[in-house]
Amino acid sequence: MKPSILIVDDDEVMQQTLSDVLKKKGYEIFSVGAGNGALSIIKKNIIDLVLLDMRLPDVDGIEVLKKIKEFDTEILVIMMTAYSDVQTAVSAMKSGAYHYINKPFELEELKLLIEKGLETKSLINEVRRLHRQQKEEFQNSHIHGVSPQIQYVKELIGMISKTHKTSVLIQGESGTGKELAANAIHYNSKRGNKPLMKINCSAIPDSLLESELFGYEKGAFTDAKNTKKGLFELADGGTVFLDEIGDMKPFLQSKILRVLENQTFMRVGGERELRVDVRIIAATNKNLEALVREGSFRKDLYYRLKVMVIEMPPLRERVEDILLLSNLFIEENNREHNKSIRGFSEEAKKLLTQYHWPGNVRELKNVIERAMILTDQDFITHKQLPFELRQTVGFDRAVSGPELAEITEEMSLDHMEKIHLTKVLKNLEWNKSKASKILGISRATLRAKIKKYGLSDH
Structure with a gap:
């Protein structure tokens, strides 16, 4: 504009x-x-x-x-x-x-x-935007859960927040809340009123990552028309969060090690050392110890980072938190979408707690948002939940009814096919496009088989 x-x-x-x-x-x-x-x-x-x-x-x-x-x-x-x-x-x-x-x-x-x-x-507008963003992050820095695993994580964060400069390594699968833990450490520490600067090491090309972290001097490269401060300078007095540090190349790892040890660095193209006061929090979903053995991650940096280690538990290991988090997400979405959903049906609760959640809390949040958009009732039922949740072991038979009997040796091939077709179509609420993809047949073939066996969605 x-x-x-x-x-x-x-x-x-x-x-x-x-x-x-x-x-x-x-x-x-x-x-x-x-x-x-x-x-x-x-x-x-x-x-x-x-x-x-x-x-x-x-x-x-x-x-x-x-x-x-x-x-x-x-x-x-x-x-x-x-x-x-x-x-x-x-x-x-x-x-x-x-x-x-x-x-x-x-x-x-x-x-x-x-x-x-x-x-x-x-x-001025950028500073205001950053202040708004930090205020939102502060409000979203609370970690919810009652499971022993998450209670231990909260206790650990409380202890780390009392330290001034101790580096932290947060490990865990994608979607477990590693960034949330970093927010909680920063905003509950004495650095909370200073900047929290974040960068995803896997999202930025290596050639740009160095200048983003350390800044550059005027004339350092072709497009460097002015001097630019990097994240470490901008975060002075606060915290730098390095997400996906396992993807960082070795030549940058040595520069991060130097900041950890001396709190000094040089801008790209610079000749003078700059000194900062920052806490470094790193996060990864990779096994850094294995990367050290392979030689792709510096051993000295690994040990320097893991002064304090937080292991974020996967959602499947904190089953008692699933419904608690789900209800919190319902409250969020009620406010955002101006709805008044009250909760889940018993079948939906069963599916939510039995699913293995490979995408962890992030996946759960997305599933609840999708269900909220699809429902116009007071409660979310199994019908608003994605297909993969409805494939939970033991659920198909519970909701499919006695007509979907178990396959036995005495059944003909046609009878077996009819049972399987009925089950797939029912679980997908008769979405023929999805059913044909799962069955590995064309829509025309599926229509022919539905006609052959006299199947109906009534």
Whole structure:
């Protein structure tokens, strides 16, 4: 979205000149010759910056400035004045002006002032976004569960949070809540009001990962037109969370080891050492010990990281937490989707607790969200749960009825096929596309067999 600029000046030549110059720079331009007209435009459009003349035919420029700030404090205002009056400039700055410029001025000077102003606004918005994000993460840093495994994890997090710089290695399968544990450690520690910077080591190409972590100096490579701070600098005083560290290449592992040991590093293309104060939390779903034996992960880094190790248990090992978490997800989705689902049918509860959950808590959350969207009843039943859950051992026979008898030696091949077809179609709620894929036959063949055996969904 292009930044938008409003020019407020009763000099039509000035208006036109500034409009032409700034449009060439790619800005969206509005222009008006009076103060009241400016306020009208601001109320109808999203304006990022105002170039406001101090002397207007209807209202004093300072009064217009005050009214702009009353309407929206985030709009930047640059005052333009033909009078080099220090007192007036001070009054404008006190009333909330971003800057002022004396007429006549050089267009390059004004362009530079506008660029700096919009850059400042962009940085302020980014800081606010990060603060909102951190507030949300703080609110989502609570780990729920009553199982002995998760209680132990919570106790361990409580002890680690009391330490200042101890590095932590969080291990566990995908979807077990490793990032949640990192959030809990950070926000319950004395570093909680400082930045928590996160990066997924497997999601960023090796060539970019180094500059993301450590930053770079101007001219370090072709596109390095300005110096950029990396995550470690931005996290100074706080925490860096390195997710999927098992995928990090050895040349970067040595640099991480250096930060762990000395709290120092150099930007890409830099010659001076930078010192930071950070806690490093690393997470992986891989067996780092096996990677060390294979030679793909540094032994010294492994031992330096595993000062404190948290093992996040898979959901299948904390069965008593499944329904508790499921009900929490129902509450979340009720708020988000404006629903009032009260819980689960007994059949649905049985399926949820018997399923092995290879995707762990993340999979459970997605399953509940899907079921909430599909149901318009007070309770989620087995019908709203995915096919893989309904294949739980012992469930088919419980819900299929006596007509789906066990296959015996005396049955003919046709009889066996009829039983199997009936079972698959019933479990899939007669979704023929899914059934044909599972059975490995075309839809036309499936229709022919349904007709052959006289099957019906009634």
